[in-house]
Amino acid sequence: MDAHLSIEKLTIRYGERAVVRDLTLAAPRNQILGIVGPAGSGKSSLLTCLNRTLELQAGASATGTVKLSGENVEAIDTAELRRRVAMVLPLPVGLPMSVYDNVALAPRLAGVRRIELDEIVERCLTQAALWDEVKDRLDMLGTRLSGGQQQRLTLARALSTDPEVLCLDEFSIAIDPVTTMRIEAVLCELKARMTIVMVTNLLAQARRIADVTAFMLNGELVEAGPTGQLFVFARDRRTSDYLAGKFG
Amino acid sequence: MDAPAPLAHTPLATRHRDQRLAELALATATAMAALPALAIVGFIIWKGAPALSWAFFTEMPVSGMTKGGIAPAIVGTLWMVGVSLLFSVPVGILAGIYLSEYAGNSRFARVVDLAIVNLAGVPSIVHALFGLGAFVLFLDFGTSILSAGLTLGVMTLPVIITSTKAALQSVPHPFRVACWNLGITRWQTIWHVVLPNALPGILTGVILQVSRAAGETAPVLFTGAAFYLPMFPTTVWDQTMTLSMHVFALVTQVPNVPENMKYGTALVLLGVVLCFNSFAIALRFYLRRRRKW
Numbered sequence: 001m002d003a004h005l006s007i008e009k010l011t012i013r014y015g016e017r018a019v020v021r022d023l024t025l026a027a028p029r030n031q032i033l034g035i036v037g038p039a040g041s042g043k044s045s046l047l048t049c050l051n052r053t054l055e056l057q058a059g060a061s062a063t064g065t066v067k068l069s070g071e072n073v074e075a076i077d078t079a080e081l082r083r084r085v086a087m088v089l090p091l092p093v094g095l096p097m098s099v100y101d102n103v104a105l106a107p108r109l110a111g112v113r114r115i116e117l118d119e120i121v122e123r124c125l126t127q128a129a130l131w132d133e134v135k136d137r138l139d140m141l142g143t144r145l146s147g148g149q150q151q152r153l154t155l156a157r158a159l160s161t162d163p164e165v166l167c168l169d170e171f172s173i174a175i176d177p178v179t180t181m182r183i184e185a186v187l188c189e190l191k192a193r194m195t196i197v198m199v200t201n202l203l204a205q206a207r208r209i210a211d212v213t214a215f216m217l218n219g220e221l222v223e224a225g226p227t228g229q230l231f232v233f234a235r236d237r238r239t240s241d242y243l244a245g246k247f248g
Numbered sequence: 249m250d251a252p253a254p255l256a257h258t259p260l261a262t263r264h265r266d267q268r269l270a271e272l273a274l275a276t277a278t279a280m281a282a283l284p285a286l287a288i289v290g291f292i293i294w295k296g297a298p299a300l301s302w303a304f305f306t307e308m309p310v311s312g313m314t315k316g317g318i319a320p321a322i323v324g325t326l327w328m329v330g331v332s333l334l335f336s337v338p339v340g341i342l343a344g345i346y347l348s349e350y351a352g353n354s355r356f357a358r359v360v361d362l363a364i365v366n367l368a369g370v371p372s373i374v375h376a377l378f379g380l381g382a383f384v385l386f387l388d389f390g391t392s393i394l395s396a397g398l399t400l401g402v403m404t405l406p407v408i409i410t411s412t413k414a415a416l417q418s419v420p421h422p423f424r425v426a427c428w429n430l431g432i433t434r435w436q437t438i439w440h441v442v443l444p445n446a447l448p449g450i451l452t453g454v455i456l457q458v459s460r461a462a463g464e465t466a467p468v469l470f471t472g473a474a475f476y477l478p479m480f481p482t483t484v485w486d487q488t489m490t491l492s493m494h495v496f497a498l499v500t501q502v503p504n505v506p507e508n509m510k511y512g513t514a515l516v517l518l519g520v521v522l523c524f525n526s527f528a529i530a531l532r533f534y535l536r537r538r539r540k541w
Contacts, residue, residue, distance in 0.1 A: 053428060058352060082431035093426040096445055096540030106430040109440065141540050154426070161431060 004029035004195040005050065005085075005165055010064035012045045012054065012219075019045045020219045023064075027165070027212075032187060032196040034210025034227065036203060038248040042219040043199040047167050050197065051085040052078050068165065083110060086163035090170040092150035094142030095157075099125075099134050102142040102153055103160045110161065120160055127190065128156035129182045148179030155183060159190075166190065167197045172205065184209050203243060207231055215239045292515050299512025308478035309489075313498060314505050316478075318513055323480050324393070324488030325462055325520065328472065331397025331484055332461045336404045337454055343405075344412025344450070349438055368406035372466040375403040379471040394484040396472025403467055404457035411453025415446040448535030455528035459521040465492040475501070491517040 003026035012020040020042040027033040035043050048054040049062050052073060066073045073081055083106065095102050103121045112120065121138070125131040130152040134140070142153055151171060158166060168187075172180040187196055188209055200206050206213050207227060214224035215238075223236050234240040242248050307317030343360075351357035379399025389395040419442045427437040465473075473493035481488040495517060498510045 051429065053425075056428060079431040079433055082429060087429040089422075089425065089429070091422065093422045095423055095426060095441060097441075105427075105440065106432055109432055109436050143540055157426070157430060 002029045003027065004069060005197065006067045007046070007049070008065045008067070010046070010049060010062060010066065012042065012049060012060065012062045014045075014057075015059050018219060020049075023216075023219075023221045025214055025221055025224060027195050027197050029195050030191055030193075031211035032191055032198055032209055034206035034213040035197065035199045035216060036201070036206050036213060036242075037216035037222075038242070039201070040218075041216040043216055044169050046216070047087065047169050047197065047199055050165070050167055051082045051087055053082070053087070079110075083161035084163055085165045085167060086158035086161060088151075088154055088158050088166070088168040088171050090173050092147055092154050092174060094145055094150040094153055096141065096143050098139045099142050099145070099153060100138040103156050106157065106161050124156040124159040125153075127159055127186065128152045129186050130156055148175045151175045151179065152183065155186070163194060165195045165197065167199075169199045170201055171198075172200070172202065180205075203245070215242060217242070289518065292511055292518055296508060296511030296513075296515030299506075299508040300515065304512060305516075309476070310478070313476055313494075313502050314509070318489075318491070318494060318516065320478060320480055321489040321491045321494040321513070322516065322520075324473070325490045325492070325517075327393050327481055327484075327488060328397045328400060328468060328490060329458055329461050331393055332400035332404060333454070333458065335398055335401035336408055336457070339401075340405050340408030340454075341412050341450060344409045345416065345438060345443075347409065348413045348416035349434070349442070364406045364409055367402075368410070370403075372403060372464050375399055376466045376468075376470055378402070379467060384471055390485065391470070391487055392472050392485045393481055393488055394472070396468040396490075397484070399467045399471045400461040400464065403464065404461050407457050407460075408453055411456075412446070412450045415449025415453070416442055418449060419445045445540060448532055451535075452528050452532045455524055455531070459524035459528075462524065463492055463517065463521050465496050468493060469496075491520065 005027040007023060007025045010020060010023045011018055023042075023046065025033075035046065037043055045054065045060075048057075048060075049066055050073070054060050054062055055078070068076070068081070068085065073085075076084075095105065097105070100121055103124050104117045107120050108114075108117060122131060122135075125134060130149060133149060134145070134153075142150065145153060151174070155171070166187075171183060175183075184205065187198070190196065191211075198206070198210060210227045212224060213227040213230045215222045215230070215234075215236075217238060223230070223234065223239050230239065231243055234243060304317045305322065306319050308319060309321075310316035347357055347360065351360070376399065379395060379402070383389045383395035383398050384391055387395075389398075423441055423445075424437050427441055428434070432440075468490055472487055473490045474487040475489075475493070475497055477487060477489050491513060495510065495513050498505045498513060
């Protein structure tokens with residue numbers, strides 16, 4: 001297996017309290033890695049280590065290593081790392097600027113030339129299944145879009161830096177089922193171009209689109225494996241109980 | 249059973265009477281708050297308006313300030329406010345940005361916050377003495393527009409810092425997080441996303457301090473305001489007359505000044521301050537309508 005992103009012996013602490021303990025996990029290239037587990041199992045904290053946004057939280061610290069294509073992320077400039085490892089958060093955020101600028105902002109600030117921006121905006125909005133709805137009103141404020149549209153705008157923005165890894169943290173909790181299905185379809189297309197790490201609370205979602213699923217409980221990785229196999233033949237009793245809906 | 253009687257047991261007429269009484273009390277208090285303001289403005293217009301003329305605005309005072317205009321006082325006020333802004337706006341806004349976006353809840357930030365709150369409560373006459381000691385004497389700027397402007401700047405600094413900080417904090421945090429996750433640096437996030445959306449609040453705070461700086465007498469009294477100097481300043485090292493000082497001088501120091509000249513000067517001062525304030529209100533109104541979230 002070609003691990004695009006590999007996490008080795010990662011421990012995350014907020015103050016003294018460890019929320020992720022000694023976790024080792026790999027995200028295979030051009031596949032969707034689903035991470036499931038009950039609330040408080042450390043899934044979101046784990047994601048913040050992948051693009052080093054954990055460092056922005058006071059009192060948080062991490063030990064262990066995260067490697068992107070074999071390169072330790074600690075050695076990568078944070079701005080560059082966050083352009084290569086994109087992040088979509090649970091709540092949609094339309095930035096208070098036009099739809100166009102929402103998508104063009106990050107590439108523009110990263111030094112992409114003006115003439116290339118139109119193409120980036122159209123490509124990303126198309127990839128995020130939003131282009132047809134907004135192509136005639138790109139100057140409209142991003143904050144005025146509906147919740148489902150804003151989440152697709154958030155996705156388009158995440159794609160604007162042409163990332164090699166796309167992380168999504170429960171992207172569907174604040175949006176409607178129709179938008180959720182559209183984004184899931186988008187993710188299945190996108191994985192041909194990038195590696196996707198998807199944290200989700202919805203087991204059915206992981207089952208539908210994740211190629212590999214990892215189950216976390218209380219900050220530890222219980223087990224990980226090909227999705228079909230994990231859902232049917234989990235090795236650990238806790239995994240099969242969780243996947244069967246007995247707790248969580 | 250001491251439980252309050254259920255609402256339904258109070259007769260309807262009593263409830264209506266209580267309602268009217270409450271409304272009356274609130275309306276009376278509101279009127280009492282508004283009345284002095286209207287009375288002051290009305291009285292000063294009534295007494296001062298006859299003095300206003302083109303000559304009053306454009307000519308030098310003559311005959312020991314009992315005749316002529318107040319031109320140097322108007323120009324001097326603008327100079328001093330200008331100098332104070334050149335100091336307090338950059339320093340205040342940069343400090344506000346630091347406190348809001350970088351300092352977090354560090355010990356340093358808490359100490360600075362405490363200092364700012366206390367600085368805001370310092371009486372203006374104390375600022376005047378500080379200005380005299382620090383700028384006029386210690387830094388040897390002499391009694392000059394520079395000294396007086398800096399004194400006014402120090403006086404207005406706390407409110408500019410506080411309003412800048414509050415305006416920045418009113419920009420929702422998720423906007424920042426979204427930017428950081430895109431590899432946009434902290435400073436780029438502030439410059440391109442946070443600051444443009446905080447600008448209305450920042451400007452409102454600044455303009456309200458402009459009107460305060462224009463209206464204060466004490467801070468300029470020992471630091472740069474001239475009693476009687478019928479000429480326009482040419483550099484920041486000059487002394488100058490100011491409107492607030494001129495009102496003070498005409499009312500308390502000079503004999504035989506016509507009544508309407510005193511009130512006319514006060515009216516011009518009031519007009520300058522109200523102009524700045526209404527500009528701030530209009531700006532806030534305009535920018536609020538363009539709120540982006």
